[in-house]
Amino acid sequence: MQEHVQLSQKKINDDLLAGVLGMPKWWLGAVGFLLLVIATGIGAYGYEINKGLGVTGLNRPVLWGFYITNFVFWIGISHAGIMISAILRLTQAEWRRPVTRVAEVMTIFSLMAALSNIMFHVGRPWRLFWVYPYDFSRGLFMNIRSPFVWDPSAVMTYLIGSTLFVYVALIPDIAVVRDRATGKFAPKIYGMLCLGWRGTPRQWKLQAIAGILLSALVLPVFVSVHSIVSWDFAVAIGVEGWHSTIFAPYFIIGAIHSGVSAVAMIMALAMWMWKLDNYLRPDHFDAIGRLLIVVATTWFFFFFVEWIFALYTLESPELALRELQVFQAPYMWLFLAFLLTSFFIPVPMWLFKSVRRSPGLMFLSTILVNIGMWLERFLIIIPGLARRQPLQFDWGSYHPSIVEILVVAETFAFVALGMLLFSKFFPIIPIFDMKEGMQVREEIKIGRRIVPASIRETP
Amino acid sequence: MASHNASGHNEEHHAEGMYVPFTSQREVVNDLVTKHDKISDKWLSGVAAAGFLLVLGVIGFVMRVNDGVSDRMVWAYYAMMFSFILTTASAAPMVAIAPRLANAHWRRPVSRVAELWSAAGIFSLLLFIPMLWILPPLTDGRRSLWFYNSDDPFFSKVPVYSPHIWTTAALLSLAALGIMLLWLSAMPDLALMREHSTGWKQKWSARLSGRWIGTTEQWNMLHHRMGIVGALYFMMLVFVHYLVSTDFLMTLVPGWIDSLYPLTHAANSLQAGVATVILTMFFLRKFGGYEDYFTLDQFWAMSKLLFALSLLWFWFWFSSFNVFWYGKKPSEQAVLKYLMVGSYQPAFMAGFILSFVTPLLVMMWNRVRKSFWGPTIMSVAVLAGTFFDRLRLYVAAWSYPGVGDYRVDKHEIPFDSIPAANMPGVPDVLIVLGVIGGAVLFYLLAARLIPPVSIWEQKELMLYKLHKAYHRTEVLVLGKPR
Amino acid sequence: MAENKWGMIVDIDKCIGCQACVVACQSENNIPINEEGHFNQRRAIEWIRIERYWEGEFPNVRARFVPVFCQQCDDAPCEPVCPVYATYHNSEGLNVQVYNRCIGTRFCANNCPYQARFFNFWEPEWPESLKNQLNPDVTVRSRGIMEKCTFCIQRIRRSTREAAKDGQEVEDGDRGMSPACVNACPTHALTFGNLDDSDSAISKQSKEELKQPAGSRPGGRGYHMLEHLGTHPNVVYLKKVDKTAEEHEVHG
């Protein structure tokens, strides 16, 4: 392809390690700012622990609010990592190469952020460890019937799996950094981390096998995690709008929608911040844009079916809830914003090739999607609880308090900080994968047309 | 597979491996056109057998017509077979569409096999015609997704037959899109037949191939149109499953409000579609003489798809089961009892084991996936599983006596008692056989008209692959356009 | 020891909406004082509350009262969702809440169709003058945990123990064994007792009142709240007997 840039190995090393071995100007500033946000968030959380959950905007009956919304959101974001890298790796899509690590690392940090939201949410976080099986002296076990036990188990499995996944793919790159790092400790630390990588054929083979195995094993976990998150809502019969069988696939596809968007967003950011124009090419954004059209449309169909069935029940609480969501302020405005930002603005944009190939516009549209998907979770959770239902004696809404806003901002800062720190210490674009990509890249001439091709081993 | 020499194909290795062992496009064309021109005894006997089954089916149908159309229960097996054809044959073209959009090279010989199944879509349309009389209109007290509710001033204006109208329209467009897809993708081949065939085939292909001469513009247009028609076909397929699963199933059973089910229905049909194509591939390889084209690679790739879709089967099933089962609402429990553990338990268990458990346990082994017999046997299992799964749902829904229970209360009404299973009678068995025979007959006839292996896609592959020396070994270079 | 299955009958016909049960419950169970601020924040805690339904247009307004509290469901939706078994069904048919086990996920409250569960958003506070009236037999709940009606389990425990000391088994109303609300009700709208004991007044009455109508004979007045959810509550409500009552069941 015309836009494909063939780079030498040295150039790849130089470009991708510049951030790791050097220090861009903005880096400290950004880290400082994020730390400040995190500090205020933690301070707010400390205040919440000391005073009780009364400092949040939660009330009866809106007992779940920003934290759970945020939890679902981050779990959703985390899904793109595995989705992009495992599926594309298994299907051997060439364009995945520079994208995978961004996605995987985002998975890890957003999973951590999601887990921390559970901590913010519960009334007595210092007893949170009771959901894990430890308490044998009292003869008490956690209640494995509860989705809140399935949740942490699945999320922890996913976190461990995806960390391993990232790590396995990172080993050859750490070795590259090890060989180049200066100073007293850095080479030693990188040396330990890369597990004695020397790049022998056997090591490469093992690394490749491990990568494929982990991809295949992590995929079912990835599906299970968000299904389980959706069952936090769907299995409950107490809340009308939640008891719907479509929730598991609907959440998964929504998660992929928001997650892939987040990947595009972070790709654009990484491209600008670390000057990776040679690696994250317009056709990567193009590929992600096309993927997003499919994902967004599928997601919208699920959304449509969910709504149709909600109306189809003709149950008065269900109808009242939908009315609340669509026709009553403030949910009305949020709903409008949600529809526009998550589907009706970005998808028509992506239909144009010029938009898909422009990182700036992709950045903009994917930010919109993420705003929309955050609102989607909010609109599922809060109106569902605030609805007028039988025996509901307290009518009212929910307004997040400053504490909740600070804590939610903290999770965003946390993920951003995690990504920043990671990209400072490890190459954010897989060096070995890029080099491999350069090796297997070929072109075939058919008549006057030149078609991109890739080298496969003879089967 | 052994490496290729640039000088010519190696006779000993041509049975296995991914890429057809022909070196020039001419060889491919000659091979395929001759194969297609010849009328084999096997094909004739296939047509005879399928025709015989179809005749049996017509006899069964006539017997049923004598029972009249007022009792929905006697038509349960007929409805189920309609859905079975919709699930298997109409979903099969997806196997052509999705990998083509993903630009996978292994699909090249497979896509036409899959597309030809849209000929059976016409058959499903024929099957649907009697159902227009059998399906209860909305005045029967049944609700529809079109919100018929006599109390409501707005929805009471909805035509009483609106589900019929919608479903007919959707089925018609599905069949039309299928034929259009088949025609589009066959166009370059028809042009080839125009040049290379003789007799009636040449005439008919000359008429259908239009003015195809293979200019770049025509090719670009073709790819573009195939992409759009394929996407539309997929959307229409999902929509048809949505309509059929709601209007033919859920509205007939009170309390069955399972928002995931339309999608489960569609996902199951993709699984069954893949199984159908694998089975067809097997027959074409075994009896059609196409063993050069349907190689291990096709079976391997298709079996991966089948495996993934079998896992999806479980996920979709469990997602809705879990919500119903955990919630413990009496109305939902009653639905579970009726459809899963009650009268139709054997059918459910058969479906569950054949559609999910067996494929999971058997196909998790790569040695099974990468073989000819493994995927074939598994597709038979999956098709049988789909059959039983459709049986327990459609027969159960169509045999449920009191549709009218739905009308008054806004709360779902739990069953007072679980009705007994509706066992098939002689006409039902005949109908089952006849419908299967009819679909196969349509396929066989269509395969007579259009080559079952896409010639132009094989030729295209020739362009995109290249063997090349690389350091001390030889590698395959595969082009991916776009 | 005979199996116990505690239950309650609420006769709506007798309820006059005087809120005596609410006050009694509040003081028996160490529930923090619900001041105006708590209601405005919508964080008030009332283990038993009187639902009030208005009927008719202005001058001819009538109020109907339904006391609502934890229904001690046999198939309680709140129980399976608790990750730590802080709420579960015990052998006496009670849906119990273990305060010290609760971590405050609030899942149970979301899943309770009766809105009978309450969360402690704040550390409870009492005026100095009221601190000495706290019931020592009832745990003071700290912030961050759920609470709800217990059928005054402390009274059940004390009475059973005292009966055991005398070598007897406890009976209805014996040794003051009734929830505080039952004791406080001036019109005897509430009846408490052992549903498994076929001789007890409550089991006889509930059997009589829950009888399905057969033929021309009318059935009883009894019903369970939100019956279509299949929660199988242990609280039986008796319909109001006047003519308009049928129009206004407390279904959703």
Add this chain to the structure above:
Amino acid sequence: MIPGDFQVKKPTSKQLAIFGTLGVVGLGSFVAIALGLTWIVSAWLGMPVIFAHDQGPTQPIAFPHPTHVQDLGLDCTFCHRNVTEGAAATIPSAGLCLTCHQVVGDGLEQIENMREQVADDRPIDWVRVHRVPDHVHFVHEAHIRRFSGVKTVVEEWTDPNEQAGEIRLGEALRIDPSVSVGQTMEIAEAQVCSVCHGDVGSMATVEQVRPLKMGDCVDCHRDNGAPTDCTTCHY
């Protein structure tokens, strides 16, 4: 570093100033985060600490249990009168002390102190040694009723202070000096106390010998077929 592999530019003074400021901001944020975390930890630690499982505390009046129990042979229930009646064992009122000490123990410093306090109407501020949290309802009466009169085999005495272990029923009987190991004995009311409280009769200062944590309660309940339903104790 491989020479010439890449270059890190030297920052200008302006950049240095910016970095410096930002560095300070970052450092400040670190401190703030540390403070925040400390606050969270302090909130945890600030939760009421329940178990005082260490040295016995000094009491306002050094009441010698050995003198009363071992020398005079008084039963636990003689002073802790409610123990067979209700939930709490109760500390005897000073009035009960005075039934003897009106006349006994003249000239002993502790007793004079006690008399003085009573005369001044000052309550004696006994320090509570055994305490379970508010959400645990332990009923002495039920436990005493359950075990008094139970026949069991006397077991070898293990010093709970050394082992910090549990005292089993049979061991409790060894507190009575007249019994020997292996003999079957009926447990008296006062001996039930020592199952949890140890041989208080021989303690100069009373201390907790058993952890009295929930696992401890539950084990014993399980061993003796008592209900382990949460609401047995927690309500």
